[in-house]
Amino acid sequence: MNSSDLSRLWNDARIRRIAIQVILVALVVFCFWWLISNTSQNLDKLNKSIGFDFLSQNAGFQIAPTLGTWLFSYEVGQSTYWDVYLIGIINTLLVAVLGIIAATVIGFLVGIMRLSNNIIFRSFATVYIELLRNIPLLLQLFFWYFTVLRSLPDKRGKVDLIPGAVSVNLEGLFLPFPIWHSGAGFAGIILLIAAISALYMRAKSRSKQLMTGHPLAIWRITAGIFAAACLMIVVSVGIPMEWSQPTFIETGPILKQGFDKATAIMIIPEMLAVWFALTLYTAAFIAENVRSGILAVSKGQTEAANALGLSTGQTLRLIVIPQAMRVIVPPLTSQYLNLTKNSSLAVAIAYPELVSIFAGTAMNQVGKEIEMFFMMMVVYLTFSLLTSAFMNWFNHRSKLVER
Amino acid sequence: MKTDHSTAYVRQEDAPLLPPPRNETGIIGWFNQNILSLINDFSGIGAAIRSVLMAVGTLAILYYSAHILWALIDFAIIEAVWSDPDELKRVVCTTEIAGGIQHNGWHGACWPLATAKMKFLIYGAYPAEELWRVNITGLVLIIGLVCLMFDRMPYRMHIGISMLTIFPVFAYIMLVGLGDWIGLPYVDTRDWGGVLVTLVVALTGIIASLPLGVVLALGRQSNMPAVRYLCTGFIEFWRGIPLITVLFMASVALPLFLPTGVTIDNLLRALIGVTLFASAYMAEVIRGGLQAIDKGQYEAADALGLGYWKSMRLIILPQALTYVIPGIVNTFIGLFKDTTLVAIIGLFDLLGAAQAAINDAGWSSPVQAITLYLLVATFYFICCFVMSRYSMRLERKLDRSNR
Structure with missing residues (x-):
């Protein structure tokens, strides 16, 4: 083979394509091999091995009381590193879900306010968005944790948010929890039946509206159904639930003063700080998405709705929001994903979420960097895959609606 | 025939323009349109309830905004301590009850602390006699x-x-140094800090990720499946995991991946992590530009007989890159805010330096943290706000020229 043969081969688009791809794949494989061989040499030198045996070892460190530790009844020296992993995931999800709910509500509110005719609403929304978007999240987190929450009274004092029920101090936020009595199951079933029949009436009202143009008086019917259900429960079993009374001990030995932890749910301040920071920060971004989504609905739609005699509320609910949603939802889901990923910043104030307890404390104890990073990546990549799967599904669905 | 104008019943001149209704002009009109329009509709029960809610909301927002604004002014200007002529340090910013000179109940900013720490917040522990190097680099930038x-x-x-x-080469030579023989002694990156590190991390991230992003974006658009999948996989991997895990990985696991004996310092590790992370986002931004280019441009390049690289270099990329400059600026803003995360892996960026200054016992006082947070937040806000305005202006300009 001489050089002109070679150049002819190289000029053949098909062969060149295959050659480029083979070379690239070979390069990538080589890089991976190089990294892996380096890693195994380094691990040999450190007398470490690859393996997931450590997951069944007992974890020897304390984790602050959170939903995760409660669900898996975490105990130092009894629970394993696998438990720690799951607790981390649960706590990440907990703060992510709470953050998503709150950020959505605030974000929509601020986004709509940004478009209000009322200049006070409008300027408030503008200042909120610009301020929170342009300050790093970590700084906001520090602000909430190190200045706002640190200025609360210590465990022997409290600030009542709802006197007798919800209070907060340096130890955390104390909430009452529900205590179920016998008959609670029965009440649950009744309420479930009520909810199903209300949904059924709703569907029926819809189909009646489609057929005749007149809906049923759906709100009255729903209210009636639930009133009847409540009456039935009260008559047959009484009220099968009560709230615990958070007890605040002010006398006695000084170490025992403060809230009695058995009488209330305690939410640690780290969790509150992460929740506030994530919510307020993400809400600013959501507000911008909402605003651009609403602006994307052409003005003719609103005018047509007015011409048909729909009220402002109906126009918003039936015409503008369904169309705006198509523009809002894709960036909204990516904001949700961002919020979930940003919850990892909690490591800076030691809220026990995945990065903090697994890549932080646990990694320092067992030193299995590779395996632990791998397990952590799996969690975040799963979140991101689920998000993009949802986005594809939604885009597909809203495309069909468009026709 | 003579026309008798005096009896004409057809009007000969325009009717005088009436002034606009009083309640639509001037201060009253502005007030009506911008504030009252939402809260003076009492035409029905629903409308009345809405109006009352709006009025309450408006008043609440006004009240709380004024409250917060006043608290801020009071804290940062009126109550603030501005100078510390006697070098009293912490004493000047604490109340009498805590051993200071301020009256009890005092709560104001402690600006002498900011002044004292200013050099640290900007340069970190960079040797004092070498600061001119940082200044010149900054000036050139x-x-x-x-x-x-x-x-x-x-x-x-x-x-x-x-x-x-x-x-970048110039900045590297100036900041790291070449050795004593040329008058630029080496400065260990462990001594870098403050705004210097923030800018180094953000600018390196954005400049280094630009070529990488271009290659990845082209690869993702390629018609060769192996290239496309590899690039897509790379991009989605980095976009799927939080930056903080990337930084942890860079600081803990990266040394394991390298050949034994090769060590790299902490800052370089962070830079590698940030660059890889940013390149995935950059690739997506550039892909947007590639997709926005008219198909005719690709076809015209093909018709001229340009090969792939030539058509990209001469036709497609110049247009695509111009088109995505606002997107690149936005990515930079995000990266600029995200550089605060390097504080978590122990680098002293601006926030890290502020955190270190807050822990300085010599200045310990209750207002220490909030003073410095206020300062850092102002810095980030001004930078990010200006950049985002610039990118919006650019976006409008590019939009016009495309039309």
Whole structure:
């Protein structure tokens, strides 16, 4: 083979394509091999091995009381590193879900306010968005944790948010929890039946509206159904639930003063700080998405709705929001994903979420960097895959609606 | 025939323009349109309830905004301590009850603390006699950026390219040093800190990720499946995991991946992590630009007989990159805010330096944290806000020229 043969081969688009791809794949494989061989040499030198045996070892460190530790009844020296992993995931999800709910509500509110005719609403929304978007999240987190929450009274004092029920101090936020009595199951079933029949009436009202143009008086019917259900429960079993009374001990030995932890749910301040920071920060971004989504609905739609005699509320609910949603939802889901990923910043104030307890404390104890990073990546990549799967599904669905 | 104008019943001149209704002009009109329009509709029960809610909301927002604004002014200006002539340090910013000189109940900013720490917040522990090197580098950066912002600047293109290529080398030589023989002794990156590190991390991330992003974006658009899948996989991997895990991985696991004996310092590790992370986002931004280019451009390049690289270099990329400059600026803003995360892996960026200054016992007082947070937040806000306005202006300009 001489050089002109070679150049002819190289000029053949098909062969060149295959050659480029083979070379690239070979390069990538080589890089991976190089990294892996380096890693195994380094691990040999450190007398470490690859393996997931450590997951069944007992974890020897304390984790602050959170939903995760409660669900898996975490105990130092009894629970394993696998438990720690799951607790981390649960706590990440907990703060992510709470953050998503709150950020959505605030974000929509601020986004709509940004478009209000009322200049006070409008300027408030503008200042909120610009301020929170342009300050790093970590700084906001520090602000909430190190200045706002640190200025609360210590465990022997409290600030009542709802006197007798919800209070907060340096130890955390104390909430009452529900205590179920016998008959609670029965009440649950009744309420479930009520909810199903209300949904059924709703569907029926819809189909009646489609057929005749007149809906049923759906709100009255729903209210009636639930009133009847409540009456039935009260008559047959009484009220099968009560709230615990958070007890605040002010006398006695000084170490025992403060809230009695058995009488209330305690939410640690780290969790509150992460929740506030994530919510307020993400809400600013959501507000911008909402605003651009609403602006994307052409003005003719609103005018047509007015011409048909729909009220402002109906126009918003039936015409503008369904169309705006198509523009809002894709960036909204990516904001949700961002919020979930940003919850990892909690490591800076030691809220026990995945990065903090697994890549932080646990990694320092067992030193299995590779395996632990791998397990952590799996969690975040799963979140991101689920998000993009949802986005594809939604885009597909809203495309069909468009026709 | 003589026309008798005096009996004409057809009007001969325009009717005088009536002034607009009183309640639509002037201060009253403005007030009506911007505030009252939502809260003076009492035409029905629903409308009345809405109006009352709006009025309450308006008043609440006004009240709380004024409250917060006043608290801020009070804290940062009126109550603030401005100077510490006697070098009292913490004493000047604490109340009498805590051993200071301020009256009890005092709560104001402690600006002497900020002044005392200013050098640390900007340069970290960079040796004092070498600070001129940082200053010159900063000056060159500022002059370069200002030149780039003017459209009419001669040789703008050349300046831009040299900012991307020559400036990093220059900055490296100036900041790291070449050795005593040339008068630029080495400065260990462990001594770097403050705004210096923030800018180094953010600028390196954005400049280094630009070529990588271009390659990845082209690869993702490629018609060769192996290239496309590899690039897509790479991009989605980095976009799927939080930056903080990337930084942890870079600081803990990266040394394991390298050949034994090779060590790299902490800052470089962070830079590698940030660059890889940013390149995935950059690739997505550039892909947007590639997709926005008219198909005719690709076809015209093909018709001219240009090969792939030539058509990309001469036709597609110049247009695509111009189109995505606002997107690149937005990515930079995000990266700029995200550099605060390097504080978590122990680098002293601006926030890290502030955190270190807050822990200085010599200045310990209750207002220490909030003073410095206020300062850092102002810095980030001004930088990010200006950049985002600039990118919006650019976006509008590009939009017009495309039409």
